[in-house]
Amino acid sequence: MxxxxxxxxxxxxxxxxxxxxxxxxxxxxxxxxxxxxxxxxxxxxxxxxxxxxxxxxxxxxxxxxxxxxxxxxxxxxxxxxxxxxxxxxxxxxxxxxxxxxxxxxxxxxxxxxxxxxxxxxxxxxxxxxxxxxxxxxxxxxxxxxxxxxxxxxxxxxxxxxxxxxVDVDRFTPDADGAAVRARHGLGGAPVVACVSRLVPRKGQDVLVAAWPRVLARHPDARLLLVGGGPLEDRLRREVAARGLERSVVLTGPVPPEQLPEHYAAGDVFAMPCRTRRGGLDVEGLGMVYLEAAACGRPVVAGTSGGAPETVREGVTGHVVGDPRSPEAVAAVLTGLLDDPQRARRMGTAGRAWVEQRWxxxxxxxxxxxxxxxxx
Known part of the structure; x- marks a missing residue:
């Protein structure tokens, strides 16, 4: 056949x-x-x-x-x-x-x-x-x-x-983010990573707006925004306007083969996606959440479209109920950074779930x- x-x-x-x-x-x-x-x-x-x-x-x-x-x-x-x-x-x-x-x-x-x-x-x-x-x-x-x-x-x-x-042999907890951390001067700081195109639906703008609230509780934390796209210039201006140049890194586009190490460079993965244009601009599923989970990272998703289906709430990560709210996003991120052991348990559960289902x-x-x- x-x-x-x-x-x-x-x-x-x-x-x-x-x-x-x-x-x-x-x-x-x-x-x-x-x-x-x-x-x-x-x-x-x-x-x-x-x-x-x-x-x-x-x-x-x-x-x-x-x-x-x-x-x-x-x-x-x-x-x-x-x-x-x-x-x-x-x-x-x-x-x-x-x-x-x-x-x-x-x-x-x-x-x-x-x-x-x-x-x-x-x-x-x-x-x-x-x-x-x-x-x-x-x-x-x-x-x-x-x-x-x-x-x-x-x-x-x-x-x-x-x-x-998900290619579970490529996206794995064994992926090494050390070179990415060294390249961007992240050291041993707690890192929240977002791997995605830089477009409004993905919510990188809300992550930047939320970041001062995260720093208020975790002053050494770093935000790693991986990817390129039409929102990049605006995000760089917003980072500068908020005085966040030392704690927010925009990598620009990276080759697909380097994605696992960029997921691995983060302690938490976050992409608070939101639906736009009356439902015409929506997240169909959100593979980045599953790739991050396969790398053993807890994930923070938004409510757009099928994105919540990639998260077992409270087990592999969290879905932010109002992904447009910097306060709501910051609260979820600080909660995970407050309790690294809980975050690691979520990452372990996420890896097991991806192997079984995805x-x-x-x-x-x-x-x-x-x-x-x-x-």
Whole structure:
């Protein structure tokens, strides 16, 4: 049985969906896959190292055009594909009728979070219903996204959870943050780390606003903001305006392979995410919380979207009830810094939970069952 994967989101282009799709495919038998993807810089060298065939459409964006439909159908016929997987169902799921005509019997499409905004808008909602109608299974990443999608889709297809997973061999309590601490002059200070793009939804601005309250109780503490993004200049100005240059570090972007050591440099992980734009800007799940937990760190999350699903409240960390409130965020952070033993216990519990529920081994089994429900 062979699966045709149709995706615009595929390495070497970087992003969460790209990482998700590549990790799923890495755990499938190589001979069972053929991939149709768009081009991005470095694709030739990347594809040459893969154990399965990748066909690149000669554009930087894969869309459900007649030409792409013909190409996808031709691949399905040539390789005898009986299943198909759309790395992002919207809009490529519109290719489903062409693939059924080519002999594909079972079609699965993934959603990732942004689709919750689609179903809030009348025109996009109708398009999502049309896409879902053509699929045998539409996946969702969290209970939050399911609850937003299901009413709009009205039972037109089966829905099943397929969340991203964590590489528990890469994100591990054995990760060493010493070099990161040395690079940024953190020494042995208690460190709160946030690893994420610097955008308003993630809440780094609230962390900075909360930080003077944390310093009032823990004057040696440091805040490590890891990542780049459009909010960076504003955050640097805010840090300077509050006189926090000695205690707040912005690293800028870091390579993906260095993320474990940046999680490990913190004693507590915090990202008080919040929903914005009337629900159109929302956290679908929040893999950073699970990666931090896999590294043995207690996590502090916000209430946006599926983020609370990544935390076992009071066991692996805390969800701040009002993530827009610097006072509320500071209270949770100081509580964890006050009791390092409790924080370490939460980190240990978080690691165990990720291994049990969120490892790629578990997720890969779910993916296999969705592709081949009859075994």
């Amino acid at each position: 062979r699966t045709l994967v149709v995706t615009n989101d595929f390495p070497p282009r970087q992003g969460g969906i790209q990482t998700f799709v590549a990790a799923l495919l890495a755990r499938r038998p190589p001979g069972s896959l053929v991939v149709l993807a768009s081009r991005s810089p470095g694709w030739q060298a990347h594809d040459a190292a893969l154990p399965y065939e990748v066909v690149r459409h000669p554009t930087g964006m894969l869309l459900p055009t007649p030409g792409v439909a013909r190409g996808a159908a031709g691949l399905a016929r040539r390789h005898g594909c009986d299943t198909a997987f759309f790395g992002a169902a919207a809009p490529l799921g519109l290719l489903a009728p062409a693939l059924r005509d080519a002999g594909v019997r079972h079609l699965v499409g993934a959603t990732h979070g942004h689709e919750t905004g689609w179903v809030a808008l009348p025109g996009a909602r109708q398009l999502m219903r049309r896409i879902a109608t053509g699929l045998d299974v539409l996946t969702y990443i969290s209970d939050y996204t399911r609850d937003r999608l299901a009413p709009a889709l009205g039972g037109v297809t089966r829905m099943a959870q397929l969340s991203p997973g 490892s790629w081994t578990t997720i890969a089994g779910t993916f296999a069952a969705l592709l081949h429900p009859d075994g």
